[in-house]
Amino acid sequence: MLKAENEEKNEMDENGNSRIYELGYLLVPTVPGEDVPAVFGNLKELVSSLGGVVISDEMPKMMPLAYAMVKITANVCNKFKTAYFGWTKFAMDSDKVSELKKKLDLNPNFIRFLIIKTVKENTIAAKRFVRGEMRRRPRADKNSESGTTVPINKDEIDKEIDALVAT
Amino acid sequence: MKQDYFSANNIKYIDYKDVEILKKFLNPNGKIVSHKRTSVTSKNQRALASAVKRARFLGLLPFVVK
Numbered sequence: 325m326l327k328a329e330n331e332e333k334n335e336m337d338e339n340g341n342s343r344i345y346e347l348g349y350l351l352v353p354t355v356p357g358e359d360v361p362a363v364f365g366n367l368k369e370l371v372s373s374l375g376g377v378v379i380s381d382e383m384p385k386m387m388p389l390a391y392a393m394v395k396i397t398a399n400v401c402n403k404f405k406t407a408y409f410g411w412t413k414f415a416m417d418s419d420k421v422s423e424l425k426k427k428l429d430l431n432p433n434f435i436r437f438l439i440i441k442t443v444k445e446n447t448i449a450a451k452r453f454v455r456g457e458m459r460r461r462p463r464a465d466k467n468s469e470s471g472t473t474v475p476i477n478k479d480e481i482d483k484e485i486d487a488l489v490a491t
Numbered sequence: 492m493k494q495d496y497f498s499a500n501n502i503k504y505i506d507y508k509d510v511e512i513l514k515k516f517l518n519p520n521g522k523i524v525s526h527k528r529t530s531v532t533s534k535n536q537r538a539l540a541s542a543v544k545r546a547r548f549l550g551l552l553p554f555v556v557k
Contacts, residue, residue, distance in 0.1 A: 348508070348549050389550035407550065411508065438549055440507075447506040 342415045344379065344444050347371075349428075349437035351384050351408035352395070360384050360408055363433055367412065374424055376416035379444060384410030395435050407435055413442065493530040497539075505538045507545035510552060516543070521556040 351363060361383070368378055386408055393404050416424070421439060428437055496515070497505065507513070516524050516531075516539055523543050526536045546552040 348545075350549060390547070390553040391550060393550060409549065409551070436549060438545060440545065443504050445504070447504045448509060 341417050341419070342377075343418050344413065344415050344442050345421060346411060346413045346440050346442040347424075347428075347437060348409070348411040348440070349384075350389075350393070350404075350435040351410070351433050352402075352435055353386065353404060353406045353408065355408065355433060357386075364410060370427060371412065371414050371416070371424070374416065374420045376414040376420070376424075379413045379415060380446065381412040382410055384408035393435055397432060404435055415444075495530065495532045495535060497531065497535045505535065505542045507542040507549070508551070510546060513539070513543050513546055513552060517552070519556065521553045 347367075349367075351360065355363060364381075364383060368381070371378055386406060388406050389404065393407070395402050395404065425439060428434060496502075502512075505512075516529055518524055523540055526533070529536065529539075531539060543552060547554050
């Protein structure tokens, strides 16, 4: 029960109406590399103009798509195999999100976008930390083992030699 | 009995952007591995399925691998 309440608190802001959303999007690869920050800045401005508060984001990066996507602009069918993928996490009034969607629908720079409900916490960093920890542990163990085994071996050899001499 | 991957790694929210984790739960054809084989809890399996579907929509994961 407590967990559920905490999750609700994360989703609902002090105002009561605002929720945490995430916008993931693919930009058309024909946008020149220098203009990408400008598009990214415009998007942030659009979010804040609708009363949204940006929590975290990532610059769009060029990446290959898992499959070819089609977008029809001005009655011309365009196929894309690469795109700039970026995302923005923000808190926004639940009524304003549909307005945001309508505005993004008209933007010719987007191939696709996805608006989802999410949580305020950083969802990626925690996982990376876990993975890093998993990798580090076995290495540390190996070092400590090799460090401690050397003196033990010497002692054991000495004892064995003594025993042999005695016999 | 194998433990749930997400609770073992302390992952509370399954993110569609974390493709490396999602790929562990796809078979060679790119289909989502069944609940029975992943041994993930029902709640996490549902979250996992929606995360994979979101990643597919944005071209981070394939719908089918030929």
